[in-house]
Amino acid sequence: MDLTIFFFMTTVLSAIVSLTIFFENRDPAKTVSWLLVMVFLPGIGFFIYLLFGENLRKGKIKKTKAKVAQYLMSSDIKGMVSLQRLTMHQKYALKEDLVFSNRKHAIKKKVMQLILNSERAPFTLNNDVKIFTEGVEKFNEMMKDIENAKDYVHLEYFIVKDSEIGRRLRELLIKKAKEGVKIRFLYDDIGSFRLFFHRDFLQGLKDAGVEVRPFIQAHFPYFHRKFNYRNHRKICIIDGEIGYLGGLNIGDEYVHKNPKFGFWRDTHLRIEGESVYMLQIIFLIDYHIGSDKKVIGERLFPPIKYKGDSIIQIVSSGPDNQYESIYNAYFSSISQARKTVYIQTPYFIPDDALLTALKTAILSGVDVRIMFPSFPDHKMVYHASLSYLEEILKIGGRVFLYEKGFIHSKTILIDSEIASVGTANMDIRSFMINFEVNAFIYDTMTIKKLYNIFDMDMKDSRELFYDEIIKKPLRTRFMESLARLFSPIL
Numbered sequence: 418m419d420l421t422i423f424f425f426m427t428t429v430l431s432a433i434v435s436l437t438i439f440f441e442n443r444d445p446a447k448t449v450s451w452l453l454v455m456v457f458l459p460g461i462g463f464f465i466y467l468l469f470g471e472n473l474r475k476g477k478i479k480k481t482k483a484k485v486a487q488y489l490m491s492s493d494i495k496g497m498v499s500l501q502r503l504t505m506h507q508k509y510a511l512k513e514d515l516v517f518s519n520r521k522h523a524i525k526k527k528v529m530q531l532i533l534n535s536e537r538a539p540f541t542l543n544n545d546v547k548i549f550t551e552g553v554e555k556f557n558e559m560m561k562d563i564e565n566a567k568d569y570v571h572l573e574y575f576i577v578k579d580s581e582i583g584r585r586l587r588e589l590l591i592k593k594a595k596e597g598v599k600i601r602f603l604y605d606d607i608g609s610f611r612l613f614f615h616r617d618f619l620q621g622l623k624d625a626g627v628e629v630r631p632f633i634q635a636h637f638p639y640f641h642r643k644f645n646y647r648n649h650r651k652i653c654i655i656d657g658e659i660g661y662l663g664g665l666n667i668g669d670e671y672v673h674k675n676p677k678f679g680f681w682r683d684t685h686l687r688i689e690g691e692s693v694y695m696l697q698i699i700f701l702i703d704y705h706i707g708s709d710k711k712v713i714g715e716r717l718f719p720p721i722k723y724k725g726d727s728i729i730q731i732v733s734s735g736p737d738n739q740y741e742s743i744y745n746a747y748f749s750s751i752s753q754a755r756k757t758v759y760i761q762t763p764y765f766i767p768d769d770a771l772l773t774a775l776k777t778a779i780l781s782g783v784d785v786r787i788m789f790p791s792f793p794d795h796k797m798v799y800h801a802s803l804s805y806l807e808e809i810l811k812i813g814g815r816v817f818l819y820e821k822g823f824i825h826s827k828t829i830l831i832d833s834e835i836a837s838v839g840t841a842n843m844d845i846r847s848f849m850i851n852f853e854v855n856a857f858i859y860d861t862m863t864i865k866k867l868y869n870i871f872d873m874d875m876k877d878s879r880e881l882f883y884d885e886i887i888k889k890p891l892r893t894r895f896m897e898s899l900a901r902l903f904s905p906i907l
Contacts, residue, residue: 524753524834525859529730531749532857535740538732544690545725546863548838549663550826550870552671555685556582560589562655562687568716569599571654571700573632575608575647575840576666579615581674583667587618591625599628603700603707605648606631608666630707632852646736649840649851651685652700657719660693662686662731662839662854664825673822678794680822682874684761684838684867686856690724695731699854728859734841735852743841743855744848748774750831754783759830759871761788762843763823764795765802771843772805779814788826788874791818798844801900803886810883821877827855828867836864 532538549555563570570593577583594600602622604612609631612618622629632648653661663685665671673680688696701712734743751758751774758778765787767775779785787809793799806816829837839855841847858864889897 522834524750524755524832527753528746528749528835528857529859532730532732532742532746535745536732536734536738536742538695538730538742540728540730540859541691541695542726542728543721543724544688544692544727544729546727546729546858547687548863548866548870549665549685549687550682551673552582552665552681552683552685553673555661555663555665555687556586556672558687559653559661560586562659563589563593563653566593566598566655568656569601570656571601571603571652571697571704573603573648573650573652573700573703574667575605575649575651576668577604577609578611578666578668579618580667580669582669582672583618586667587622590622590627594622594625594627600626601700601704601712602627602629603632603648603704604629606634607647608649628708630704632703632707634707647851648703649847650699650703650733650854651840652696652854654693654697654700657693657697657717658689658721660688660696662688662696662856664827664840678823682819682822682824682826682877684826684828684870686838688727688729688856690727690729691721692729692731692856693721694718696854699731699733703852726860727863730857730859731854732839732857733852733854734848736850737852741848743837743839743853744771746837746857747771747829747843747848750829750835750837751775751778754778754831756783756832757830758783758785759788759828759868760786760843761824761826761828761871761874763790763825763827764798764842764844764847765789765805766798766844766846767805768845768848772808775809775814776812779809779812785809785814786817786871787814788817788819788824788871788878790824791820791879792823794823797900799900800897802844804897804901806881807883807886807897810881810886816881817875817878818881819874819878824874828871830864830867830871833861833864833868835859836867838867 529540533540547558549558570590572590590600590602600622619629633646651661651663651666664683665685669675670678671681671683675681697717701717705711732742732746734741748771751771758775775785787806789802789806790799810816827839827842829835829843836858837855838858839853841851841853841855847853858867
């Protein structure tokens, strides 16, 4: 095809897409960002939109939502866990002060109520939580639990790599499968794209009887319809009794073996108790989406004896949900904060509402601290993040750059009353587009441990000051401003 004709066709398509974006009545910031892409990158902008911009909430994701609703209402799930009845009881208990009678717990009550109303995610009182701050200990513990599995192991990861740690886990799963333990392994087709070049990694699992499935598989030429909607969750469930979630994927960088990143600082949880039920439901739904299979029986929700006193709500969010539940819970928590807001995140791209909530908290005297990497893994996102952090610094917030290695932890701490650990970054993609899962924690002991971890991380960080950031070269400031311009679509 003649290049002139090709350019003309793509320019016309870009114009059509621009009109489509305009009439979709999206968030104004996103609309403007996409229109700028079409104006400054005519032709190329059309293909970028195909990959990252198509709004699937109106199409495929709506069908997925209906599919999930039908599954949840079937006897397969409804007979095991009566979520609707449980959430109604919990709403009543919170309203009548039967859970927290002291007024100082008002923030907890409001956030718990918000999650109950928007996500129908009940809180559980019988849990024991172990916190991991790096990958070696987490993987050692998880593999020990898998080694002891009797019935099944369910795994769901965004990134899976044919790596030293990946092969170690693979061999263990093959061994357990040959012993008769049922293994189901769900991975994100885009996040784990490298597996396309290492077919033997998955084939070995399949040959051993492991059920390996991609989540919303992206087939050419229609892969663009699914490219933008990624399953960013990291979940492992053993026999319905032990659950893992957090920021660690499966790859050697997560166990400190990538020279570019060095020490990989992350936060991951091991939970024993009733919150594992909620992780199980999330996995079963995702597996149903990815495989069209309904998993039933096999002690999916076994009776659980007393494990501990940790109070947890497991919250999922994604484009198939009516509400951005994790985002809403963050916004509500920050807006109500009276003493502290501590955040650890590898990316910091809040929308205007969340940024205003943080700035309002700072101006109200709340101690707002954000811990962020001292070097980027994605330069465009990093530059955009620094532009937002400049605003935080300007009005009195504090920013700490982690220097021991790369910090990938996704943690937020509010007033020693609420903590959240999970897969959601502090950015628009995590809040609005990706499939995510976080644990909201309300017990004093676990929250205190997370505050102590934050304090220890500060010793491995240097504080960034506003005077330093405004002395940056014009070229750097230009890059940050340009990156921020496109931040709503990063």
